[in-house]
Amino acid sequence: xxxxxxxxxxxxxxxKAIAKLLLTEDYIVYGYSRSNxxxxxxxxxxxxxxxxxxxxxxxxxxxxKLQDVLLIxxxxxxxxxxxxxxxxxxxxxxxxxxxxxxxxxxCSKFINTYSKGVKMIINIGSGAGNNAIASWSTxxxxxxxxxxxxxxxxxxxxxKLNIYSVHPGVVDTNMQQEIRNSDAKFFPLLNxxxxxxxxxxxxxxxxxxxxxxxxxxxxxxxxxxxxxxxDVNIK
Numbered sequence: 342x343x344x345x346x347x348x349x350x351x352x353x354x355x356x357k358a359i360a361k362l363l364l365t366e367d368y369i370v371y372g373y374s375r376s377n378x379x380x381x382x383x384x385x386x387x388x389x390x391x392x393x394x395x396x397x398x399x400x401x402x403x404x405x406k407l408q409d410v411l412l413i414x415x416x417x418x419x420x421x422x423x424x425x426x427x428x429x430x431x432x433x434x435x436x437x438x439x440x441x442x443x444x445x446x447x448c449s450k451f452i453n454t455y456s457k458g459v460k461m462i463i464n465i466g467s468g469a470g471n472n473a474i475a476s477w478s479t480x481x482x483x484x485x486x487x488x489x490x491x492x493x494x495x496x497x498x499x500x501k502l503n504i505y506s507v508h509p510g511v512v513d514t515n516m517q518q519e520i521r522n523s524d525a526k527f528f529p530l531l532n533x534x535x536x537x538x539x540x541x542x543x544x545x546x547x548x549x550x551x552x553x554x555x556x557x558x559x560x561x562x563x564x565x566x567x568x569x570x571x572d573v574n575i576k
Contacts, residue, residue: 344368344409347402349391349447350416352376354514355465358550359413360384366554373400374416391416392439397446402454410458411557412451414444414487415465418480419516422523425478433479440483445490452499459501461557464491466506466567476528488567495566503560507553508569513543544570551575 346363350356351372360370360379369383377386389396420436421428448462469477470484491506511517511534521538525531537543552573556563 343407344411345371345403345407346411346413347371347373347447347451348413348415349373349443351379351386354415354516355509355512355546355549355553356413356415358546359415359553362547362550362554363411368411371403391443392418392435394438394442394446397443400447400450402450404454407455408458410451410455410460411463412447412461413463413465413553414447416443417465417467417483417516419477419519420479422476422520422528424476424527427527428478436479437483440480441486441490444487448490448494448504452494452502456500460503461560462491462494462502462504463553463556464488464504464506466491466508468508468510468569470508474530476523491566504566505556505560505563506567507556508567509549509553510544510570511537511542512546512549513538514546517543 344367346368348356348360348370351360352374357379360372363370364381364383371385371387372379373387373389373391375388375390391397417440418436421432444464451462464487466487467484469481470488474481488506491504494504517538520534523531549570552570552575555573555575556568
């Protein structure tokens with residue numbers, strides 16, 4: 342059976358790591374991002390700005406006899422790390438578009454395109470969706486919305502669909518660097534996140550990718566549709 346994965350944000354971080362891992366597991370992978378460094382016979386790069394919903398609306402998933410398909414909504418931004426009243430309106434709109442509007446559109450397209458086949462959706466959520474963090478207004482709000490979107494789609498009981506929101510934890514990505522480069526005047530938790538880095542407490546993207554693949558392969562083990570990578574124990 343042909344295995345096909347559609348992954349957003351494959352230019353770096355978790356998206357790139359899981360794309361590379363799935364390629365070693367004989368998946369055909371489509372990567373949606375603004376940049377790319379992956380070169381592989383079974384990898385197709387689609388250059389797109391996922392913060393532009395008009396471009397996302399035009400995307401079409403390939404049709405055909407695909408019986409085992411996977412969508413990973415990974416692309417996201419922490420956005421401008423500022424109190425809400427200091428954020429530019431254009432930034433607020435862009436951050437919502439990338440973090441929740443695009444994943445919602447892609448989930449809808451994916452379910453409609455592969456209504457008959459076996460399919461899985463993994464939305465990359467965040468613990469920030471459950472915790473209010475000063476100056477992360479759009480990130481916390483959109484990640485909370487992504488968890489709820491996952492729950493609603495679950496309750497709709499689509500045929501042959503398994504869907505999960507997976508919280509990867511604090512991972513060594515470009516986003517963490519952006520957080521460390523923020524202004525302490527506006528971000529009270531700056532020292533905490535700097536300590537994560539200095540104390541080597543950031544999770545490796547390859548480890549996260551390995552655990553995501555475990556979820557994909559062993560989804561029947563999980564009774565909840567919101568999961569934390571920390572709770573995934575590879576046997």
